[in-house]
Amino acid sequence: MEVVKEILEKQQKDLEKYKPITVEKHLDCRIDVGTLLITDPNDLDEGLLKENKEEYLKDITRDNLQLLINEIWTLPTERVEESIVAVLPLPTTSLPRSRKIPGPKVMTKWEKFAKEKGIQKKKKDKKVFDETLDKWVPTYGFKRADAEKQKEWVLEVPKNVNPMEDMFQKKIDLRQEKVAKNEIQRMKNIVRAKRQETPRAGYLGPEAASSTQLLTAATIAKASTASVGKFQAKIAKEKQARGIGVKELIPGSKRKASHLSTVPEKEANLDLIRSVLHKKPKIDVDKAVSLQKKESRLEREAMEDGGQRKKKGGKGGKKGGSGGFKKSKGGKKPKGGMGQRAPGKKNAIGRKRR
Amino acid sequence: MKRLSDDRAKILFEKLSKFVGPNVKQLIDRPDGTYCFREHRDRVYYVSEKILKMAETFGPDRLICVGTCFGKFSKTNKLKFHITALNYLAPYAQYKVWVKQSFEQQYLYGNHIPKSGLGRITENCPQYQGVVVYSMSDLPLGFGVTARSTMDCKMADPLANVCFHQSDIGEYIRSEDTLF
Numbered sequence: 001m002e003v004v005k006e007i008l009e010k011q012q013k014d015l016e017k018y019k020p021i022t023v024e025k026h027l028d029c030r031i032d033v034g035t036l037l038i039t040d041p042n043d044l045d046e047g048l049l050k051e052n053k054e055e056y057l058k059d060i061t062r063d064n065l066q067l068l069i070n071e072i073w074t075l076p077t078e079r080v081e082e083s084i085v086a087v088l089p090l091p092t093t094s095l096p097r098s099r100k101i102p103g104p105k106v107m108t109k110w111e112k113f114a115k116e117k118g119i120q121k122k123k124k125d126k127k128v129f130d131e132t133l134d135k136w137v138p139t140y141g142f143k144r145a146d147a148e149k150q151k152e153w154v155l156e157v158p159k160n161v162n163p164m165e166d167m168f169q170k171k172i173d174l175r176q177e178k179v180a181k182n183e184i185q186r187m188k189n190i191v192r193a194k195r196q197e198t199p200r201a202g203y204l205g206p207e208a209a210s211s212t213q214l215l216t217a218a219t220i221a222k223a224s225t226a227s228v229g230k231f232q233a234k235i236a237k238e239k240q241a242r243g244i245g246v247k248e249l250i251p252g253s254k255r256k257a258s259h260l261s262t263v264p265e266k267e268a269n270l271d272l273i274r275s276v277l278h279k280k281p282k283i284d285v286d287k288a289v290s291l292q293k294k295e296s297r298l299e300r301e302a303m304e305d306g307g308q309r310k311k312k313g314g315k316g317g318k319k320g321g322s323g324g325f326k327k328s329k330g331g332k333k334p335k336g337g338m339g340q341r342a343p344g345k346k347n348a349i350g351r352k353r354r
Numbered sequence: 355m356k357r358l359s360d361d362r363a364k365i366l367f368e369k370l371s372k373f374v375g376p377n378v379k380q381l382i383d384r385p386d387g388t389y390c391f392r393e394h395r396d397r398v399y400y401v402s403e404k405i406l407k408m409a410e411t412f413g414p415d416r417l418i419c420v421g422t423c424f425g426k427f428s429k430t431n432k433l434k435f436h437i438t439a440l441n442y443l444a445p446y447a448q449y450k451v452w453v454k455q456s457f458e459q460q461y462l463y464g465n466h467i468p469k470s471g472l473g474r475i476t477e478n479c480p481q482y483q484g485v486v487v488y489s490m491s492d493l494p495l496g497f498g499v500t501a502r503s504t505m506d507c508k509m510a511d512p513l514a515n516v517c518f519h520q521s522d523i524g525e526y527i528r529s530e531d532t533l534f
Contacts, residue, residue, distance in 0.1 A: 234361075265357065265390050266382055269363065269382045269390070272360070272364060272367055273371075273378050273379055275364075276364065276367045276368050276371055276378075277376055277378070
């Protein structure tokens with residue numbers, strides 16, 4: 001009897017070492033057995049947390065784990081090779097994805113066309129009965145090429161074709177061409193699918209960007225100042241980027257220009273009119289200088305001409321008042337480069353005049 | 355409906371001043387209320403503020419036309435006047451050209467004016483000056499640009515063009531659907 005008592009006492013002592021399996025919580029914990037997850041909505045005790053943080057958190061964790069284990073024990077269990085096993089139910093907590101959900105697959109050009117036209121894919125039989133070979137022949141794959149070879153062991157040479165041409169080789173070439181074409185189409189489809197993901201805004205670099213993209217980038221850059229590009233200098237013949245959705249990318253362009261503004265429209269317009277009416281033609285200095293030079297040169301020539309004639313003692317010194325230089329068109333031999341000169345070309349003909 | 359941007363307004367006033375000179379001011383500075391220019395679908399409209407305020411209640415996609423259409427901006431940002439602008443060009447025009455009775459119909463079909471069709475022309479009219487074209491009974495028929503100055507006209511041969519046609523009132527019928 002004493003032995004039994006001793007054992008019972010020992011067990012009692014052992015049990016005292018452990019905490020009870022029942023846990024009291026102020027608020028119920030949410031338990032998802034499928035993912036072995038327990039969420040504790042109870043507040044932490046600030047005082048205990050400051051006093052002994054590690055111990056306190058460990059205690060809470062033990063209690064919560066106990067709850068989870070209790071929950072698992074409520075599931076039906078079985079014994080498999082000396083161990084007790086329970087089947088977990090499906091998880092109820094939905095975990096967030098680490099990556100975004102992939103979008104729908106981009107349709108190839110043919111798929112798009114077929115969908116538009118309502119063309120449906122027909123499933124081909126794996127084998128068809130060939131009457132010339134008198135047996136079932138696979139439509140594709142293993143032994144199809146072999147069957148083809150048996151069927152077309154001889155090929156007719158049409159009349160309009162060079163009789164020395166290898167018809168078998170021609171057939172192979174034709175097939176290879178088809179394969180190559182299909183490959184190109186496949187590549188094109190990939191490019192088409194990829195292109196949808198290229199960014200619309202931003203600068204792609206001089207090699208990659210199209211002219212419209214460059215124009216958009218320039219316009220956006222110009223409007224990206226604190227004053228939405230109002231004080232940015234204008235380039236001659238500057239173009240504003242446009243197109244579908246481009247306006248949304250340009251800062252400030254969404255603002256509607258109302259009839260109400262800081263400067264009254266009438267005054268602004270009158271100012272503009274004044275500037276238009278008093279606009280003076282711009283002086284092209286280079287052109288003016290060249291004109292002046294030409295004039296003085298002609299004058300000098302006329303003078304020279306007159307002097308020469310006087311020396312010769314010619315009859316017609318000055319005839320009428322039509323100006324001296326017209327006379328040089330008289331009997332004198334033509335001088336090089338008197339007429340219109342090709343711009344940018346150095347005048348090699350004729351005497352150099354200063 | 356939006357206000358003309360600064361460069362477009364400048365283009366408009368430059369064009370207007372080609373025809374009416376300093377009288378442009380009178381289009382803006384009117385005693386009978388405020389008038390202003392508005393842009394809608396690349397077209398320039400001349401509207402009184404009273405009507406404009408009423409028109410602004412309509413969305414841009416519902417609105418067809420407000421006030422008087424002066425012209426249209428091309429894709430290269432050049433302004434082309436429509437014949438509807440004649441109402442405002444004719445009273446203020448500085449330089450005028452009158453066409454002979456016999457040439458009136460030809461002009462209204464869109465032909466340039468040769469010297470043989472010219473009835474009268476304002477004195478001292480320079481070359482390439484915007485002019486309003488009148489019939490001999492002083493009815494404005496359209497507008498154009500002089501091909502020669504008044505002095506040159508006297509010397510020109512009868513078939514030489516004196517005035518280039520830009521617009522005429524025949525367009526009210528010919529290009530009815532694109533005018534407004």
